[in-house]
Amino acid sequence: MATKRVESLIAEIRALSETERQELAHEVLPDLLTTRAGLEEIDRSLQTLSDKELDAVIERARRRAASLGDEAIAVIIDEAVRAVRAQSRS
Structure with missing residues (x-):
């Protein structure tokens, strides 16, 4: 359940203009x-995609990381999965 502070932030965000929301997303989403x-929400979102949609997401990620080979990408994904698992055990 959201705390009062989180609920207040949610209300403020929803009241922003589209331009302000885009700027906020650009600044805050990476964090x-x-x-x-x-990461759990990303995983849930990916699970809702069709195979075709998931393939498109993967292809887009590959294009953005064109300088990386498949092995490097696999290592990065493996490290991310391990980090999430380690955090969930904590």
């Missing part, structure tokens, strides 16, 4: 997405 809850 939020690397939390355990953020």
Whole structure:
């Protein structure tokens, strides 16, 4: 359940203009997405995608990381999964 402070922040965010929300997302999402809850939400979101949609996400990620080989990408994913598992055990 959200605390009063979180509920207040949610209300403030929802009241922002689209431009302000875009700016806020650009500045804050990287920090939020690397939390355990953020990574879990990413995982939940990925599970709702069709195979075609998931393939498109993977292909987009590959294009963005074109300089990395498949092995390097696999290592990065493996490290991320291990980090999430270690955090959830804590």
